[in-house]
Amino acid sequence: MRGFWAAAVMAASVFGAGFSAQATETVITADAMVDVVKGKLVEKPMIVVRDGRIVAIGKQGTFTAADDAKQIALDGMTLLPGFMDMHVHISGDAETPFYMTMGYSVPRQTVVAVKNAQKTLMAGFTTIRDLGDGGYSVIGVRDGINAGDIIGPRIFSAGNALGITGGHCDNNFLAPEMKSKSGGVADGPWAAREKVRENIKYGANAIKFCATGGVFSKGTKVGIQQYSLEEMKAIVDESHQRGLVVAAHAHGTSGIKAAIVAGVDSVEHVSFLDDEGVALAKKFGTYFSMDIYNTEYTLTYGAENGVPEENINKERQVSQRQRDSFTRAVKGGVKMVMGTDAGIYPHGDNAKQFSRMVEFGMTPMQALQAATINAATLMKQENDLGALQEGFLADIVAVKGNPLENIAVTEDVTFVMKEGVVYKGE
Template identity: 85%
Template sequence: MLGILRTGICRALLLGASLLATASAAGAAETVITADAMLDVTNGKMLEKPMIVVRDDRIVAIGKQGTFTAGEDAQYIALDGMTLLPGFMDMHVHLSSDAETPFFASMSYSVPRQTVVAVKNAKRTLMAGFTTVRDLGDGGYSVIGVRDGINAGEIAGPRIFSAGNALSITGGHCDNNFLPPEMQVRSDGVADGPWAAREKVRENIKYGANAIKFCATGGVFSKGTKVGIQQYSLEEMKAIVEETHRRGLVAAAHAHGTSGIKAAIVAGVDSVEHVSFLDDEGVALAKKFGTYFSMDIYNTEYTLTYGAENGVPEENLNKEREVSKAQRESFTRAVKGGVKMVFGSDAAIYPHGDNAKQFSRMVQFGMTPLQALQAATVNPATLMKQERDLGALKEGFLADIVAVKGNPLEDITVTEDVSFVMKNGVVYKR
């Protein structure tokens, strides 16, 4: 009797698996997207009256409307008056923080509270058309938890590469210097010396980091650091980068100051963030080593307009005034010099969801509209070693598709109002 029961259970399980497979196949109907135009960001060519066929999470066909047909059960989405683009990629965000939160109030946030903030901001970011982001520093691995929830289909948000704890020297930018010594507060990413830094990289990866960031110089939003002063030694930077690359990940260096920028490049870092005080030698080194620059040239406007109102201390506002003009001049120098660039907004210094406002500043300070769009599509895909899946609208690529009204090559500000968002073949905004 027990044997018969077991046989019946096994048959039921097999039947259930078969029904699930059939349901999955039935649910794999194609989605057909049509629009007025589609931009090939690799060459700047515009395809008129495009038709994109998506099956599951991938693009399976692209052509002009009427040149081929989709399956009988295909779902059609007509985006009249729209231009199709690849989902945007922002290579520098902090999802667990808000610019609008009073400066010191956020320091009291627990890890669960930071996680809730990150969930909110992940959705805002996705709705703005950014289907992939790199989060370069959070507390308690909160963004890694949000990333895993997104990947499990439990919450909505972009594809996330998360660095976890940003590495810092004791008392440097990315350490917490705001509290008195008797409280003995030390940020979780602090590591002094090459072997301690290697250990911290390994610890971050152990707890789920799929990117690494270290602070090579002082920064704007820390206490007691000077933005132009180098923090980590070249030996320490090389140890961090080597350990990161050994594990197959991409390393980013926060660096405002000239010496720190150059040291990070020589250490082999994949991208340098901020790059406020750049000279011609730095440009030449970046080109020699193939280093990407990620320069947040919009958020200064928000900080200097609303920072005092949000409780940002005068020390930090003064440092922002020190770097803002210099950073934009450095951006122009890097573009003219032919350095590889990626879109990095540092969202959290200004409100999440406003990421695309940086596009117009990138054009204002030296890029063509196509270069600005490439900085948020094909370039970050290559930086993050995702160039076979992301960054362009191509057959076989993941179906990350956004739509805007009008032609972004003629008016880049249309990117600030994304009307349609698809990530991994799922429509999130229409």
Template identity: 50%
Template sequence: MFSSLLALAAVAAPVQEAPASDSVVITADRLIDVSTGRVIDRPVIVATGGRIVSIVGEGTSRPVIPANARRIDLPGKTLLPGLIDMHVHLTSNPKYGGYTGLQFTDSFWIAQGVGNAERTLRAGFTTVRNVGSDGYADVGMKQAIEEGWVVGPRIVPAAHALGATGGHCDETFLPPSYNRKSVAVGDSPEELRRRVREQRKYGAEVIKACATGGVFSRNTEPGVQQLRLEELKAIADEAHFWKLKAAAHAHGADGIRAAIEAGFDTIEHVSFIDDAGIRAAKARGTFLGFDVYNTEYTLSEGEKNGVLPENIEKERRVGTIQRENFRKAAQAGARMIFSTDAGIYPHGDNARQLAVMVRFGLTPLQAIQSATVNAAEALGRSGDVGTLAVGRYADIVAVEGDPLSDVRLLERPAAVIKGGELIVGEGAR
């Protein structure tokens, strides 16, 4: 694999033609090719305009380095691609559970979400998929980050999540007198097709739908299906027609199988998946995103944060079963992505899930792959993120030591680079 990267490096566009100030050279002791687990000694990465134009290791041809290029030297460090979390809610905050969030005005959530975005990036997550927010907040945050007004990761926004009236993705906490209804609910295949088009129109780059009930809504059961097969098919088909990926929130076995049959690209939570669901996911190539870290946080901190007793009890019932089913899916060789549900626990702690994934059946390399190459493929972004290779963004996380032996090293990155700019590390601005 890495030899092919070196071959690409040899034919990369001449970096001398780019302005020197737009080029950066990154060096370290080691680089992990996450596709294979191979360790490359003494890597030298040259990036121009935020993308890698050459990458070589010890004993290979010397790179062409532009005059006056900036340098980021990371002696003693190991380089990996910037990590990808496929399931975050940047405008959510676990400190405000249940009804406690009603004390704030609507714009409070995006304002505090700016800090969440920066914490996420500084934790080594250079790309996230934000699967649901109110008021197209994730679209706005993406735009503000790209314009340079806000520091944060690359965001793939879903805007509003689709669901059934009274389901997990509807407003379920308020009485009828408030007449609150989520923007993207629908109760027929054609109505839900329109909702897909609306979300895309206003900036969604992935479509999320709630196929079953959930833990943190009222009057819904996680195991109970809430969208019919024909409705799920309409959502996935319309998303794919518009060249978007589709993600299904699905805890229950029936809803998981229906979402897989409907053609969803990823299944989120996956708590009660059965053997038939695992077989179907493998046959279809569907990615599974188990959020196996956040249970301890909810059970230890939820009551203090205002989470209602019924929601804590649902988490208690779901957590253990979900982790055992994660183990079964891992043993069966299902395709895994790194999905944490950040916002249910504090943003910036995302990497803590890697060790839980290892505890329940993945190797450290497989856990890292779930947050790099697998996630990039599930996004349809393998040409941009997920690996360190020519043409990809110069999004890099550096750690002390060997994360293939101790994946918890990724919980405390020594350096984080996004698009060739040092975000965390000595000399970071």
């Protein structure tokens, strides 16, 4: 019992800030604030938060808050909207030996997801889209966060990622007699529709399918299209009919284009992009979500973590091509969101991608917009999330210094508020 109470006290010290009572109003001041809607830096901001939302915002000294308001002065810091990562896998760990994770039960995956949800929130990412887990583990974690049982970011979860038999979203690592088959496998338009319905039945509030082969699967080629256009259209139609945003994993050129034509909301990875793909994305209003940081982790630590040579070699094939495609997309004016594929590298390091987004073509403001207002618009949350504006949910983070001068300061978030509750830096 003594050990139990010691653990309870430790848990309270970790989670307590997130569940403490707050004053009627909270007033936050800082040296500066990034206005991602207008694309400018605002000096000496003051934000008033009540009941989880921003109720007033302006320059310090231009208005007053309630006398009993709680004051949070973040001197030397810049305020930003909570970051949004549109491609993560919080039930996976990059540091865990590759084959060991294949033996994880759904409860074990859920525990991993709880741990990584907290890491992600503390890194300043208040909203994420999880694009594939096993056994609906992340949906359980999402519901636990929403119920206040645990802490973590706001989660849009796809549940099982849809894919063809033997494709990237299937499990091809085990022997035939094991009869292993991933939960999202569906062949043919009507089977794919049924799988979308099944995911929604069990709580999915996003949908993902694999349009091409991928890096971390066995026996697939990253550039080869998997689902047919007819199957993709069935998935998109069924998902949109139910009001869900659809993401398509697509490295290869033909798969990228087919997914866009099928009507997906975002294409993930987009490694082998050509000018026609850029033109199609602009025509259809498709967002690109391109994970251009994690290649560094895979090529540096993959072998050490037990990743097979086949998969590391595929990473070598896409690494520079994907970064070149990112530059092509930015120059071409494609709509972009931040998607890091966290889980392929350690969770909590999501913000390391910001500097790569700037290195390969974006301005610091564009990179921040990709992770805020653009992501909110993709997820149809643009009236609640993605900006520091009156009426929006109070998802607010702060960093030391000016991220428009040095985007790398986003890698050390010192203050995190989600829906008016302070989780870090109070």
